[in-house]
Amino acid sequence: MSTTDDPKSATDLRVDPEHKERLLARGEWTLANVQSLSAEIKALAQQASQLDASEISRLDASGAMLLDKLCVQTGQDISDAGLAEQWHTLFKTVAAISEQQLPEDEAPPAWSRLLAGIGRRTVGFWQQSLLNINFLGMIVHRLGRSVLKPGRLRLTATVWHMQQTGLNAAPLLILLASLTGAVVAYLGATVLKDFGAEVFIIDLVTFAFLREFGVLLAAILLxxxxxxxxxxxxxxxKTREELDAIRILGLDEIEVLVLPRLIALMIVLPLLTFIATIAGLFGGLLVAVLSLDINLATFIERMEQSVTLQHYLVGMFKAPVFAAVIALVGCLEGMRVSGSAQSVGEHTTSAVVRSLTLVIVLDGLAAIYFMEIGW
Structure with a gap:
């Protein structure tokens, strides 16, 4: 197949009419002719055992890859094929890269790919853990410096974030907690009515919201x-290069952006936990009074007997920890944005998934710990 009408400038691969076991490569073996040359190699490579590349007038990386493939199929070294000296360096470079890649018919088996995937995820998890520890260390250092020099704290930004993360979230949290309290009461009544012990739904709702549901609902919402x-x-x-502007002004982006958000969240999450607990108890109270014929005095008396400071502290101890986790994960993922809208979306999704996962895992570990110490 020729790319021009002049036989001397033709680009093709053909069988030498005088020596049928030899292939003649000529012309410009470049990217523009890769498709036609690939078809010719596939058709002719099995018909000969020798290669003559002396008539190749131009060669690029794409052509060198085809020529290397042809040398492998014919079993001939390029030094014996008569390739012009000026193309030897390019050919050897491309051939060295090609040798590092596995042919398609020698792809690793499925078990090898599975182990490789596990290895990559393990290394990724380890690197992410180191990044989290490093970021936590930076936060502790900046927080300690701000405590020693209170003038560095940005109170206006902190109060603004308290409003945005706490006050604005309170109505939705009250709705969710009260409905959850009602559902827990209904489910408890469904089980306990067979034993004539509907009154114990008061203990169920009280324990559930004081120890778990109050702080967990608030943390999941945030x-x-x-x-x-x-x-x-x-x-x-970061995409608008405002972080660079902060550094140019001589400010610390951790103190300006992260600490106000962290402090605000650590203040408002315990308050939201208290609000969620009260709302959940109120939802359970409505179900008990309106649907289960438990009068208000009985509910309050039973709740006073069940509630102890210990149960309340179990839930409140977890609130600052969850707040720190949520704030640090959200800010760290924001710092890792690369600069595109797609990166912003990916890291925002990662922030939500990772913070939810960590909150639930930590809550489970805390439940086991407090159970083991008898709280």
Whole structure:
């Protein structure tokens, strides 16, 4: 197959009419002719055992890859094929790279790919853990410096984030907690009515919200609502190079952006936990009074007997920890945004998923710990 009408400038691969066991390569073996040359190699490579590349007038990386493939199929070294000296360096470079790649018919088996995937994820998890520890160390250092020099704290930004993350989230949290309290009461009544012990739904709702549901509902709401907001805000600032501007002004982006969000969340999450607990108890109270014929005095008396400071502290101890996790994950993912809208979306999703996962895992570990110590 020729690319021009002049036989001297033709680009093709053909069988030498005088020596049928030899292939003649000529012309410009470049990217523009790769498709036609690939078809000719596939058709002719099995018909000969020798190669003559002396008539190749131009060669690029794409042509060198085809020529290397042809040398492998014919079993001939390029030094014996008569390739012009000026193309030897390019050919050897491309051939060296090609040797490092596995042919398609020698792809690794499925078990090898599975182990490789596990290895990559393990290394990724380890690197992410080191990054989290490094970021946590930076936060502790900046927080300690701000405590020693209170003038460095940005109170206005902290109060603003308290409003955005706490006050604005309270109505939705009250709705969710009260409905959850009602559902827990209904489910408890469904089981306990067979034993004539509907009164114990008061203990169930009280224990559930004081120890678990109050703090967990508040943390889950903030993980979905606030972690994504922190990541998107800081990520968009990074895409607009506002973080670089902060550094140029001689400011610390951790003190300016991260600490106000962290402090605000650590203040408002315990308050939201208290609000969620009260709302959940109120939802259970409505179900008990309106549907289960438990009067208000009985509910309050039974709740006073069940509630102890110990149960309340179990839930409140977890609130600052969950707040720190949510704030740090959201801010860290925002700092990792690379500069595109797609990166902002990916890291925002990662912030929500990781914060939710960590909150639930930590809650499970805390439940086991407090159970083991008898709380």
């Amino acid at each position: 993980a979905g609502r606030t972690a994504s907001a922190f990541c998107a805000q800081i990520g968009m600032m």
